[in-house]
Amino acid sequence: MKVLEQISASVINGDAAGTVQLTRQALDAGLSADEILNEGLIAGLSEVGRRMESKTFFIPEVLVAARAMKAAEDVLKPVLVSNCVKPTGRVVLATVEGDVHDIGKNLVKLMLECAGFEVTDLGVNVPAASIIRAVSETRPNIIGLSALLTTTVVRMKEVIEDLKRNDLRSQVKIIVGGAAVTRDYAEQIGADAYSPDCTDAAKRAKELVQTN
Ligand code: B12
Structure with missing residues:
Protein backbone atom coordinates (compact mmCIF):
# COMPACT_ATOMS: atom_id res chain seq x y z
CA MET A 1 0.00 0.00 0.00
CA LYS A 2 1.32 3.48 -0.88
CA VAL A 3 1.81 5.92 1.99
CA LEU A 4 -1.14 8.14 0.93
CA GLU A 5 -3.42 5.10 0.94
CA GLN A 6 -2.02 4.13 4.33
CA ILE A 7 -2.81 7.62 5.63
CA SER A 8 -6.40 7.34 4.36
CA ALA A 9 -6.72 3.91 5.94
CA SER A 10 -5.44 5.09 9.29
CA VAL A 11 -7.88 8.05 9.27
CA ILE A 12 -10.70 5.59 8.51
CA ASN A 13 -9.51 3.39 11.40
CA GLY A 14 -9.34 6.40 13.71
CA ASP A 15 -5.70 5.70 14.49
CA ALA A 16 -4.42 9.17 15.47
CA ALA A 17 -0.88 8.09 16.41
CA GLY A 18 -0.53 6.05 13.22
CA THR A 19 -1.87 8.90 11.07
CA VAL A 20 0.62 11.33 12.61
CA GLN A 21 3.49 8.91 12.09
CA LEU A 22 2.55 8.21 8.45
CA THR A 23 2.11 11.94 7.77
CA ARG A 24 5.65 12.57 9.04
CA GLN A 25 6.91 9.66 6.96
CA ALA A 26 5.22 11.08 3.84
CA LEU A 27 6.74 14.53 4.43
CA ASP A 28 10.17 12.96 4.92
CA ALA A 29 9.70 11.06 1.66
CA GLY A 30 9.23 14.42 -0.10
CA LEU A 31 5.46 14.40 -0.66
CA SER A 32 3.88 17.85 -0.58
CA ALA A 33 1.65 18.94 2.30
CA ASP A 34 -1.11 19.59 -0.25
CA GLU A 35 -0.94 16.04 -1.59
CA ILE A 36 -0.94 14.55 1.91
CA LEU A 37 -3.91 16.70 2.89
CA ASN A 38 -6.05 16.09 -0.18
CA GLU A 39 -5.10 12.59 -1.32
CA GLY A 40 -4.42 11.13 2.13
CA LEU A 41 -6.34 12.81 4.95
CA ILE A 42 -9.36 14.28 3.13
CA ALA A 43 -9.67 11.15 0.95
CA GLY A 44 -9.86 9.11 4.16
CA LEU A 45 -12.57 11.31 5.65
CA SER A 46 -14.54 11.16 2.41
CA GLU A 47 -14.61 7.37 2.71
CA VAL A 48 -15.74 7.82 6.33
CA GLY A 49 -18.61 9.94 4.95
CA ARG A 50 -19.57 7.21 2.48
CA ARG A 51 -19.58 4.63 5.28
CA MET A 52 -21.69 6.97 7.38
CA GLU A 53 -24.15 7.25 4.52
CA SER A 54 -24.32 3.48 4.06
CA LYS A 55 -24.75 3.13 7.84
CA THR A 56 -21.64 1.00 8.36
CA PHE A 57 -20.09 3.87 10.38
CA PHE A 58 -21.79 5.80 13.17
CA ILE A 59 -20.93 8.93 15.15
CA PRO A 60 -18.28 7.31 17.42
CA GLU A 61 -16.30 6.02 14.41
CA VAL A 62 -16.64 9.38 12.67
CA LEU A 63 -15.42 11.25 15.75
CA VAL A 64 -12.27 9.15 16.13
CA ALA A 65 -11.58 9.51 12.39
CA ALA A 66 -12.00 13.30 12.68
CA ARG A 67 -9.63 13.28 15.66
CA ALA A 68 -7.00 11.36 13.67
CA MET A 69 -7.31 13.89 10.85
CA LYS A 70 -6.91 16.83 13.25
CA ALA A 71 -3.82 15.28 14.87
CA ALA A 72 -2.14 14.97 11.48
CA GLU A 73 -3.18 18.49 10.53
CA ASP A 74 -0.99 19.77 13.37
CA VAL A 75 1.99 18.09 11.70
CA LEU A 76 1.14 19.67 8.34
CA LYS A 77 0.33 23.16 9.62
CA PRO A 78 3.94 24.42 9.96
CA VAL A 79 4.71 23.17 6.45
CA LEU A 80 1.54 24.67 4.98
CA VAL A 81 2.15 28.07 6.56
CA SER A 82 5.86 28.30 5.76
CA ASN A 83 5.23 30.40 2.64
CA CYS A 84 2.75 32.81 4.21
CA VAL A 85 2.57 36.42 3.14
CA LYS A 86 1.80 39.80 4.77
CA PRO A 87 -1.81 40.93 5.58
CA THR A 88 -4.01 41.62 2.57
CA GLY A 89 -7.45 41.89 4.13
CA ARG A 90 -9.85 40.77 6.82
CA VAL A 91 -12.24 37.83 6.81
CA VAL A 92 -15.03 36.85 9.19
CA LEU A 93 -15.44 33.08 9.00
CA ALA A 94 -18.18 30.86 10.45
CA THR A 95 -19.97 27.55 10.20
CA VAL A 96 -23.65 28.47 10.01
CA GLU A 97 -26.27 27.92 12.70
CA GLY A 98 -27.25 24.30 13.34
CA ASP A 99 -24.01 22.92 11.92
CA VAL A 100 -21.02 21.81 14.00
CA HIS A 101 -18.70 20.61 11.22
CA ASP A 102 -15.48 22.58 11.40
CA LEU A 122 -16.61 32.79 14.92
CA GLY A 123 -16.60 29.00 15.25
CA VAL A 124 -19.47 26.62 14.63
CA ASN A 125 -23.25 26.82 14.98
CA VAL A 126 -23.14 30.59 14.51
CA PRO A 127 -26.49 32.44 14.25
CA ALA A 128 -26.90 35.09 11.54
CA ALA A 129 -27.18 37.79 14.23
CA SER A 130 -23.68 37.02 15.53
CA ILE A 131 -22.27 37.23 12.02
CA ILE A 132 -23.97 40.60 11.44
CA ARG A 133 -22.56 41.85 14.77
CA ALA A 134 -19.04 40.71 13.85
CA VAL A 135 -19.31 42.44 10.48
CA SER A 136 -20.41 45.71 12.10
CA GLU A 137 -17.58 45.50 14.62
CA THR A 138 -14.65 44.29 12.52
CA ARG A 139 -15.60 45.63 9.06
CA PRO A 140 -14.13 42.70 7.13
CA ASN A 141 -13.56 42.67 3.38
CA ILE A 142 -15.02 39.17 3.17
CA ILE A 143 -17.41 36.85 5.01
CA GLY A 144 -16.74 33.12 4.61
CA LEU A 145 -19.61 30.75 5.39
CA SER A 146 -19.38 26.99 5.73
CA ALA A 147 -22.21 24.41 5.72
CA LEU A 148 -22.06 20.63 5.44
CA LEU A 149 -25.68 19.72 5.96
CA THR A 150 -28.50 20.09 3.47
CA THR A 151 -30.59 21.28 6.41
CA THR A 152 -28.22 24.13 7.34
CA VAL A 153 -27.14 25.39 3.92
CA VAL A 154 -30.32 27.55 3.85
CA ARG A 155 -28.84 29.59 6.73
CA MET A 156 -26.43 31.16 4.25
CA LYS A 157 -29.34 32.81 2.47
CA GLU A 158 -30.59 34.16 5.81
CA VAL A 159 -27.20 35.72 6.52
CA ILE A 160 -27.23 37.46 3.13
CA GLU A 161 -30.76 38.74 3.67
CA ASP A 162 -29.88 40.01 7.16
CA LEU A 163 -26.85 41.82 5.74
CA LYS A 164 -29.13 43.55 3.24
CA ARG A 165 -31.61 44.48 5.96
CA ASN A 166 -28.76 46.03 7.96
CA ASP A 167 -27.37 47.93 4.93
CA LEU A 168 -24.13 45.98 5.15
CA ARG A 169 -24.35 43.82 2.02
CA SER A 170 -22.57 46.25 -0.31
CA GLN A 171 -19.66 46.59 2.12
CA VAL A 172 -18.57 42.94 2.13
CA LYS A 173 -17.95 40.15 -0.31
CA ILE A 174 -19.34 36.73 0.53
CA ILE A 175 -17.67 33.42 -0.19
CA VAL A 176 -19.44 30.15 0.60
CA GLY A 177 -18.36 26.51 0.74
CA GLY A 178 -18.69 23.16 2.46
CA ALA A 179 -19.91 19.78 1.23
CA ALA A 180 -23.58 20.83 1.10
CA VAL A 181 -22.95 23.89 -1.08
CA THR A 182 -22.87 23.98 -4.87
CA ARG A 183 -21.82 26.71 -7.30
CA ASP A 184 -25.44 26.95 -8.47
CA TYR A 185 -26.70 27.43 -4.94
CA ALA A 186 -24.08 30.10 -4.29
CA GLU A 187 -25.25 31.99 -7.36
CA GLN A 188 -28.89 31.52 -6.46
CA ILE A 189 -28.48 33.13 -3.03
CA GLY A 190 -26.35 35.96 -4.40
CA ALA A 191 -22.97 35.03 -2.86
CA ASP A 192 -19.96 36.59 -4.59
CA ALA A 193 -17.97 33.37 -4.78
CA TYR A 194 -18.06 29.64 -4.18
CA SER A 195 -15.14 27.38 -3.64
CA PRO A 196 -14.96 23.58 -3.47
CA ASP A 197 -11.74 23.41 -1.43
CA CYS A 198 -9.47 25.37 0.85
CA THR A 199 -6.65 26.04 -1.63
CA ASP A 200 -9.09 27.43 -4.19
CA ALA A 201 -10.87 29.38 -1.41
CA ALA A 202 -7.73 31.39 -0.71
CA LYS A 203 -7.32 32.16 -4.43
CA ARG A 204 -10.94 33.30 -4.74
CA ALA A 205 -10.63 35.44 -1.61
CA LYS A 206 -7.63 37.23 -3.09
CA GLU A 207 -9.57 37.88 -6.29
CA LEU A 208 -12.47 39.24 -4.26
CA VAL A 209 -10.34 41.85 -2.48
CA GLN A 210 -8.71 42.84 -5.76
CA THR A 211 -12.12 43.55 -7.33
CA ASN A 212 -13.24 45.45 -4.20
C1 B12 B 1 -16.45 14.39 10.31
C2 B12 B 1 -17.95 14.44 10.11
C3 B12 B 1 -18.77 14.69 11.23
C4 B12 B 1 -18.20 15.03 12.60
C5 B12 B 1 -17.75 16.52 12.57
C6 B12 B 1 -16.50 16.79 13.39
C7 B12 B 1 -15.97 18.20 13.15
N1 B12 B 1 -15.33 18.72 14.16
O1 B12 B 1 -16.12 18.79 12.09
C8 B12 B 1 -19.43 14.78 13.53
C9 B12 B 1 -19.35 13.37 14.07
C10 B12 B 1 -19.58 15.76 14.69
C11 B12 B 1 -20.58 14.85 12.53
C12 B12 B 1 -21.89 15.03 12.92
C13 B12 B 1 -22.96 14.98 12.04
N2 B12 B 1 -22.93 14.71 10.72
CO1 B12 B 1 -21.26 14.67 9.70
N3 B12 B 1 -19.82 14.26 8.59
C14 B12 B 1 -18.53 14.23 8.81
C15 B12 B 1 -17.81 13.79 7.50
C16 B12 B 1 -17.52 12.31 7.60
C17 B12 B 1 -16.54 14.51 7.15
C18 B12 B 1 -16.63 16.04 7.07
C19 B12 B 1 -15.25 16.61 6.92
O2 B12 B 1 -14.67 17.09 7.87
N4 B12 B 1 -14.66 16.47 5.71
C20 B12 B 1 -13.28 16.90 5.42
C21 B12 B 1 -13.24 18.39 5.17
C22 B12 B 1 -11.80 18.80 4.88
O3 B12 B 1 -14.03 18.62 4.03
P1 B12 B 1 -15.17 19.75 3.97
O4 B12 B 1 -15.73 19.99 5.31
O5 B12 B 1 -16.08 19.46 2.85
O6 B12 B 1 -14.34 21.06 3.64
C23 B12 B 1 -13.69 21.33 2.41
C24 B12 B 1 -14.59 22.04 1.38
O7 B12 B 1 -15.95 21.71 1.51
C25 B12 B 1 -14.28 23.49 1.55
N5 B12 B 1 -14.99 24.29 2.55
C26 B12 B 1 -15.48 23.93 3.76
N6 B12 B 1 -15.96 25.00 4.41
C27 B12 B 1 -15.78 26.06 3.61
C28 B12 B 1 -16.08 27.41 3.80
C29 B12 B 1 -15.78 28.31 2.80
C30 B12 B 1 -16.06 29.76 3.01
C31 B12 B 1 -15.18 27.85 1.59
C32 B12 B 1 -14.91 28.81 0.52
C33 B12 B 1 -14.88 26.52 1.39
C34 B12 B 1 -15.16 25.63 2.42
O8 B12 B 1 -12.89 23.48 1.89
C35 B12 B 1 -12.64 22.38 2.76
C36 B12 B 1 -11.23 21.91 2.61
O9 B12 B 1 -10.84 21.63 1.30
C37 B12 B 1 -18.92 14.13 6.45
C38 B12 B 1 -18.83 13.36 5.13
C39 B12 B 1 -18.40 14.23 3.97
N7 B12 B 1 -18.12 13.60 2.86
O10 B12 B 1 -18.35 15.45 4.02
C40 B12 B 1 -20.21 13.86 7.24
C41 B12 B 1 -21.50 14.54 6.83
C42 B12 B 1 -21.28 16.00 6.44
N8 B12 B 1 -22.28 14.48 8.08
C43 B12 B 1 -23.53 14.19 7.89
C44 B12 B 1 -24.50 14.07 8.92
C45 B12 B 1 -25.86 13.57 8.50
C46 B12 B 1 -24.19 14.38 10.26
C47 B12 B 1 -25.15 14.35 11.46
C48 B12 B 1 -26.55 14.93 11.19
C49 B12 B 1 -25.22 12.89 11.95
C50 B12 B 1 -26.18 12.62 13.08
N9 B12 B 1 -27.09 11.72 12.81
O11 B12 B 1 -26.11 13.21 14.13
C51 B12 B 1 -24.37 15.18 12.51
C52 B12 B 1 -24.74 16.67 12.43
C53 B12 B 1 -24.17 17.49 13.53
C54 B12 B 1 -24.44 18.96 13.27
N10 B12 B 1 -25.50 19.50 13.83
O12 B12 B 1 -23.68 19.60 12.55
C55 B12 B 1 -23.85 14.02 6.42
C56 B12 B 1 -24.61 15.21 5.85
C57 B12 B 1 -25.71 14.76 4.90
C58 B12 B 1 -26.42 15.93 4.33
N11 B12 B 1 -26.47 15.95 3.02
O13 B12 B 1 -26.94 16.79 4.99
C59 B12 B 1 -22.43 13.75 5.80
C60 B12 B 1 -22.28 14.22 4.34
C61 B12 B 1 -22.20 12.22 5.90
C62 B12 B 1 -23.11 11.40 5.01
N12 B12 B 1 -22.66 11.07 3.83
O14 B12 B 1 -24.19 11.08 5.40
N13 B12 B 1 -20.13 14.69 11.25
Missing part, protein backbone atom coordinates in the same frame (compact mmCIF):
# COMPACT_ATOMS: atom_id res chain seq x y z
CA ILE A 103 -12.62 20.54 9.93
CA GLY A 104 -13.04 22.08 6.46
CA LYS A 105 -13.66 25.56 7.84
CA ASN A 106 -10.47 25.34 9.91
CA LEU A 107 -8.50 24.36 6.82
CA VAL A 108 -10.00 27.31 4.95
CA LYS A 109 -8.92 29.54 7.85
CA LEU A 110 -5.39 28.19 7.66
CA MET A 111 -5.16 28.78 3.90
CA LEU A 112 -6.67 32.27 4.17
CA GLU A 113 -4.16 33.20 6.88
CA CYS A 114 -1.45 31.82 4.68
CA ALA A 115 -2.67 34.03 1.84
CA GLY A 116 -2.29 37.04 4.15
CA PHE A 117 -5.80 37.45 5.54
CA GLU A 118 -6.53 38.31 9.13
CA VAL A 119 -9.30 35.86 10.05
CA THR A 120 -11.91 36.30 12.77
CA ASP A 121 -13.17 32.77 13.28
Whole structure:
Protein backbone atom coordinates (compact mmCIF):
# COMPACT_ATOMS: atom_id res chain seq x y z
CA MET A 1 0.00 0.00 0.00
CA LYS A 2 1.32 3.48 -0.88
CA VAL A 3 1.81 5.92 1.99
CA LEU A 4 -1.14 8.14 0.93
CA GLU A 5 -3.42 5.10 0.94
CA GLN A 6 -2.02 4.13 4.33
CA ILE A 7 -2.81 7.62 5.63
CA SER A 8 -6.40 7.34 4.36
CA ALA A 9 -6.72 3.91 5.94
CA SER A 10 -5.44 5.09 9.29
CA VAL A 11 -7.88 8.05 9.27
CA ILE A 12 -10.70 5.59 8.51
CA ASN A 13 -9.51 3.39 11.40
CA GLY A 14 -9.34 6.40 13.71
CA ASP A 15 -5.70 5.70 14.49
CA ALA A 16 -4.42 9.17 15.47
CA ALA A 17 -0.88 8.09 16.41
CA GLY A 18 -0.53 6.05 13.22
CA THR A 19 -1.87 8.90 11.07
CA VAL A 20 0.62 11.33 12.61
CA GLN A 21 3.49 8.91 12.09
CA LEU A 22 2.55 8.21 8.45
CA THR A 23 2.11 11.94 7.77
CA ARG A 24 5.65 12.57 9.04
CA GLN A 25 6.91 9.66 6.96
CA ALA A 26 5.22 11.08 3.84
CA LEU A 27 6.74 14.53 4.43
CA ASP A 28 10.17 12.96 4.92
CA ALA A 29 9.70 11.06 1.66
CA GLY A 30 9.23 14.42 -0.10
CA LEU A 31 5.46 14.40 -0.66
CA SER A 32 3.88 17.85 -0.58
CA ALA A 33 1.65 18.94 2.30
CA ASP A 34 -1.11 19.59 -0.25
CA GLU A 35 -0.94 16.04 -1.59
CA ILE A 36 -0.94 14.55 1.91
CA LEU A 37 -3.91 16.70 2.89
CA ASN A 38 -6.05 16.09 -0.18
CA GLU A 39 -5.10 12.59 -1.32
CA GLY A 40 -4.42 11.13 2.13
CA LEU A 41 -6.34 12.81 4.95
CA ILE A 42 -9.36 14.28 3.13
CA ALA A 43 -9.67 11.15 0.95
CA GLY A 44 -9.86 9.11 4.16
CA LEU A 45 -12.57 11.31 5.65
CA SER A 46 -14.54 11.16 2.41
CA GLU A 47 -14.61 7.37 2.71
CA VAL A 48 -15.74 7.82 6.33
CA GLY A 49 -18.61 9.94 4.95
CA ARG A 50 -19.57 7.21 2.48
CA ARG A 51 -19.58 4.63 5.28
CA MET A 52 -21.69 6.97 7.38
CA GLU A 53 -24.15 7.25 4.52
CA SER A 54 -24.32 3.48 4.06
CA LYS A 55 -24.75 3.13 7.84
CA THR A 56 -21.64 1.00 8.36
CA PHE A 57 -20.09 3.87 10.38
CA PHE A 58 -21.79 5.80 13.17
CA ILE A 59 -20.93 8.93 15.15
CA PRO A 60 -18.28 7.31 17.42
CA GLU A 61 -16.30 6.02 14.41
CA VAL A 62 -16.64 9.38 12.67
CA LEU A 63 -15.42 11.25 15.75
CA VAL A 64 -12.27 9.15 16.13
CA ALA A 65 -11.58 9.51 12.39
CA ALA A 66 -12.00 13.30 12.68
CA ARG A 67 -9.63 13.28 15.66
CA ALA A 68 -7.00 11.36 13.67
CA MET A 69 -7.31 13.89 10.85
CA LYS A 70 -6.91 16.83 13.25
CA ALA A 71 -3.82 15.28 14.87
CA ALA A 72 -2.14 14.97 11.48
CA GLU A 73 -3.18 18.49 10.53
CA ASP A 74 -0.99 19.77 13.37
CA VAL A 75 1.99 18.09 11.70
CA LEU A 76 1.14 19.67 8.34
CA LYS A 77 0.33 23.16 9.62
CA PRO A 78 3.94 24.42 9.96
CA VAL A 79 4.71 23.17 6.45
CA LEU A 80 1.54 24.67 4.98
CA VAL A 81 2.15 28.07 6.56
CA SER A 82 5.86 28.30 5.76
CA ASN A 83 5.23 30.40 2.64
CA CYS A 84 2.75 32.81 4.21
CA VAL A 85 2.57 36.42 3.14
CA LYS A 86 1.80 39.80 4.77
CA PRO A 87 -1.81 40.93 5.58
CA THR A 88 -4.01 41.62 2.57
CA GLY A 89 -7.45 41.89 4.13
CA ARG A 90 -9.85 40.77 6.82
CA VAL A 91 -12.24 37.83 6.81
CA VAL A 92 -15.03 36.85 9.19
CA LEU A 93 -15.44 33.08 9.00
CA ALA A 94 -18.18 30.86 10.45
CA THR A 95 -19.97 27.55 10.20
CA VAL A 96 -23.65 28.47 10.01
CA GLU A 97 -26.27 27.92 12.70
CA GLY A 98 -27.25 24.30 13.34
CA ASP A 99 -24.01 22.92 11.92
CA VAL A 100 -21.02 21.81 14.00
CA HIS A 101 -18.70 20.61 11.22
CA ASP A 102 -15.48 22.58 11.40
CA ILE A 103 -12.62 20.54 9.93
CA GLY A 104 -13.04 22.08 6.46
CA LYS A 105 -13.66 25.56 7.84
CA ASN A 106 -10.47 25.34 9.91
CA LEU A 107 -8.50 24.36 6.82
CA VAL A 108 -10.00 27.31 4.95
CA LYS A 109 -8.92 29.54 7.85
CA LEU A 110 -5.39 28.19 7.66
CA MET A 111 -5.16 28.78 3.90
CA LEU A 112 -6.67 32.27 4.17
CA GLU A 113 -4.16 33.20 6.88
CA CYS A 114 -1.45 31.82 4.68
CA ALA A 115 -2.67 34.03 1.84
CA GLY A 116 -2.29 37.04 4.15
CA PHE A 117 -5.80 37.45 5.54
CA GLU A 118 -6.53 38.31 9.13
CA VAL A 119 -9.30 35.86 10.05
CA THR A 120 -11.91 36.30 12.77
CA ASP A 121 -13.17 32.77 13.28
CA LEU A 122 -16.61 32.79 14.92
CA GLY A 123 -16.60 29.00 15.25
CA VAL A 124 -19.47 26.62 14.63
CA ASN A 125 -23.25 26.82 14.98
CA VAL A 126 -23.14 30.59 14.51
CA PRO A 127 -26.49 32.44 14.25
CA ALA A 128 -26.90 35.09 11.54
CA ALA A 129 -27.18 37.79 14.23
CA SER A 130 -23.68 37.02 15.53
CA ILE A 131 -22.27 37.23 12.02
CA ILE A 132 -23.97 40.60 11.44
CA ARG A 133 -22.56 41.85 14.77
CA ALA A 134 -19.04 40.71 13.85
CA VAL A 135 -19.31 42.44 10.48
CA SER A 136 -20.41 45.71 12.10
CA GLU A 137 -17.58 45.50 14.62
CA THR A 138 -14.65 44.29 12.52
CA ARG A 139 -15.60 45.63 9.06
CA PRO A 140 -14.13 42.70 7.13
CA ASN A 141 -13.56 42.67 3.38
CA ILE A 142 -15.02 39.17 3.17
CA ILE A 143 -17.41 36.85 5.01
CA GLY A 144 -16.74 33.12 4.61
CA LEU A 145 -19.61 30.75 5.39
CA SER A 146 -19.38 26.99 5.73
CA ALA A 147 -22.21 24.41 5.72
CA LEU A 148 -22.06 20.63 5.44
CA LEU A 149 -25.68 19.72 5.96
CA THR A 150 -28.50 20.09 3.47
CA THR A 151 -30.59 21.28 6.41
CA THR A 152 -28.22 24.13 7.34
CA VAL A 153 -27.14 25.39 3.92
CA VAL A 154 -30.32 27.55 3.85
CA ARG A 155 -28.84 29.59 6.73
CA MET A 156 -26.43 31.16 4.25
CA LYS A 157 -29.34 32.81 2.47
CA GLU A 158 -30.59 34.16 5.81
CA VAL A 159 -27.20 35.72 6.52
CA ILE A 160 -27.23 37.46 3.13
CA GLU A 161 -30.76 38.74 3.67
CA ASP A 162 -29.88 40.01 7.16
CA LEU A 163 -26.85 41.82 5.74
CA LYS A 164 -29.13 43.55 3.24
CA ARG A 165 -31.61 44.48 5.96
CA ASN A 166 -28.76 46.03 7.96
CA ASP A 167 -27.37 47.93 4.93
CA LEU A 168 -24.13 45.98 5.15
CA ARG A 169 -24.35 43.82 2.02
CA SER A 170 -22.57 46.25 -0.31
CA GLN A 171 -19.66 46.59 2.12
CA VAL A 172 -18.57 42.94 2.13
CA LYS A 173 -17.95 40.15 -0.31
CA ILE A 174 -19.34 36.73 0.53
CA ILE A 175 -17.67 33.42 -0.19
CA VAL A 176 -19.44 30.15 0.60
CA GLY A 177 -18.36 26.51 0.74
CA GLY A 178 -18.69 23.16 2.46
CA ALA A 179 -19.91 19.78 1.23
CA ALA A 180 -23.58 20.83 1.10
CA VAL A 181 -22.95 23.89 -1.08
CA THR A 182 -22.87 23.98 -4.87
CA ARG A 183 -21.82 26.71 -7.30
CA ASP A 184 -25.44 26.95 -8.47
CA TYR A 185 -26.70 27.43 -4.94
CA ALA A 186 -24.08 30.10 -4.29
CA GLU A 187 -25.25 31.99 -7.36
CA GLN A 188 -28.89 31.52 -6.46
CA ILE A 189 -28.48 33.13 -3.03
CA GLY A 190 -26.35 35.96 -4.40
CA ALA A 191 -22.97 35.03 -2.86
CA ASP A 192 -19.96 36.59 -4.59
CA ALA A 193 -17.97 33.37 -4.78
CA TYR A 194 -18.06 29.64 -4.18
CA SER A 195 -15.14 27.38 -3.64
CA PRO A 196 -14.96 23.58 -3.47
CA ASP A 197 -11.74 23.41 -1.43
CA CYS A 198 -9.47 25.37 0.85
CA THR A 199 -6.65 26.04 -1.63
CA ASP A 200 -9.09 27.43 -4.19
CA ALA A 201 -10.87 29.38 -1.41
CA ALA A 202 -7.73 31.39 -0.71
CA LYS A 203 -7.32 32.16 -4.43
CA ARG A 204 -10.94 33.30 -4.74
CA ALA A 205 -10.63 35.44 -1.61
CA LYS A 206 -7.63 37.23 -3.09
CA GLU A 207 -9.57 37.88 -6.29
CA LEU A 208 -12.47 39.24 -4.26
CA VAL A 209 -10.34 41.85 -2.48
CA GLN A 210 -8.71 42.84 -5.76
CA THR A 211 -12.12 43.55 -7.33
CA ASN A 212 -13.24 45.45 -4.20
C1 B12 B 1 -16.45 14.39 10.31
C2 B12 B 1 -17.95 14.44 10.11
C3 B12 B 1 -18.77 14.69 11.23
C4 B12 B 1 -18.20 15.03 12.60
C5 B12 B 1 -17.75 16.52 12.57
C6 B12 B 1 -16.50 16.79 13.39
C7 B12 B 1 -15.97 18.20 13.15
N1 B12 B 1 -15.33 18.72 14.16
O1 B12 B 1 -16.12 18.79 12.09
C8 B12 B 1 -19.43 14.78 13.53
C9 B12 B 1 -19.35 13.37 14.07
C10 B12 B 1 -19.58 15.76 14.69
C11 B12 B 1 -20.58 14.85 12.53
C12 B12 B 1 -21.89 15.03 12.92
C13 B12 B 1 -22.96 14.98 12.04
N2 B12 B 1 -22.93 14.71 10.72
CO1 B12 B 1 -21.26 14.67 9.70
N3 B12 B 1 -19.82 14.26 8.59
C14 B12 B 1 -18.53 14.23 8.81
C15 B12 B 1 -17.81 13.79 7.50
C16 B12 B 1 -17.52 12.31 7.60
C17 B12 B 1 -16.54 14.51 7.15
C18 B12 B 1 -16.63 16.04 7.07
C19 B12 B 1 -15.25 16.61 6.92
O2 B12 B 1 -14.67 17.09 7.87
N4 B12 B 1 -14.66 16.47 5.71
C20 B12 B 1 -13.28 16.90 5.42
C21 B12 B 1 -13.24 18.39 5.17
C22 B12 B 1 -11.80 18.80 4.88
O3 B12 B 1 -14.03 18.62 4.03
P1 B12 B 1 -15.17 19.75 3.97
O4 B12 B 1 -15.73 19.99 5.31
O5 B12 B 1 -16.08 19.46 2.85
O6 B12 B 1 -14.34 21.06 3.64
C23 B12 B 1 -13.69 21.33 2.41
C24 B12 B 1 -14.59 22.04 1.38
O7 B12 B 1 -15.95 21.71 1.51
C25 B12 B 1 -14.28 23.49 1.55
N5 B12 B 1 -14.99 24.29 2.55
C26 B12 B 1 -15.48 23.93 3.76
N6 B12 B 1 -15.96 25.00 4.41
C27 B12 B 1 -15.78 26.06 3.61
C28 B12 B 1 -16.08 27.41 3.80
C29 B12 B 1 -15.78 28.31 2.80
C30 B12 B 1 -16.06 29.76 3.01
C31 B12 B 1 -15.18 27.85 1.59
C32 B12 B 1 -14.91 28.81 0.52
C33 B12 B 1 -14.88 26.52 1.39
C34 B12 B 1 -15.16 25.63 2.42
O8 B12 B 1 -12.89 23.48 1.89
C35 B12 B 1 -12.64 22.38 2.76
C36 B12 B 1 -11.23 21.91 2.61
O9 B12 B 1 -10.84 21.63 1.30
C37 B12 B 1 -18.92 14.13 6.45
C38 B12 B 1 -18.83 13.36 5.13
C39 B12 B 1 -18.40 14.23 3.97
N7 B12 B 1 -18.12 13.60 2.86
O10 B12 B 1 -18.35 15.45 4.02
C40 B12 B 1 -20.21 13.86 7.24
C41 B12 B 1 -21.50 14.54 6.83
C42 B12 B 1 -21.28 16.00 6.44
N8 B12 B 1 -22.28 14.48 8.08
C43 B12 B 1 -23.53 14.19 7.89
C44 B12 B 1 -24.50 14.07 8.92
C45 B12 B 1 -25.86 13.57 8.50
C46 B12 B 1 -24.19 14.38 10.26
C47 B12 B 1 -25.15 14.35 11.46
C48 B12 B 1 -26.55 14.93 11.19
C49 B12 B 1 -25.22 12.89 11.95
C50 B12 B 1 -26.18 12.62 13.08
N9 B12 B 1 -27.09 11.72 12.81
O11 B12 B 1 -26.11 13.21 14.13
C51 B12 B 1 -24.37 15.18 12.51
C52 B12 B 1 -24.74 16.67 12.43
C53 B12 B 1 -24.17 17.49 13.53
C54 B12 B 1 -24.44 18.96 13.27
N10 B12 B 1 -25.50 19.50 13.83
O12 B12 B 1 -23.68 19.60 12.55
C55 B12 B 1 -23.85 14.02 6.42
C56 B12 B 1 -24.61 15.21 5.85
C57 B12 B 1 -25.71 14.76 4.90
C58 B12 B 1 -26.42 15.93 4.33
N11 B12 B 1 -26.47 15.95 3.02
O13 B12 B 1 -26.94 16.79 4.99
C59 B12 B 1 -22.43 13.75 5.80
C60 B12 B 1 -22.28 14.22 4.34
C61 B12 B 1 -22.20 12.22 5.90
C62 B12 B 1 -23.11 11.40 5.01
N12 B12 B 1 -22.66 11.07 3.83
O14 B12 B 1 -24.19 11.08 5.40
N13 B12 B 1 -20.13 14.69 11.25
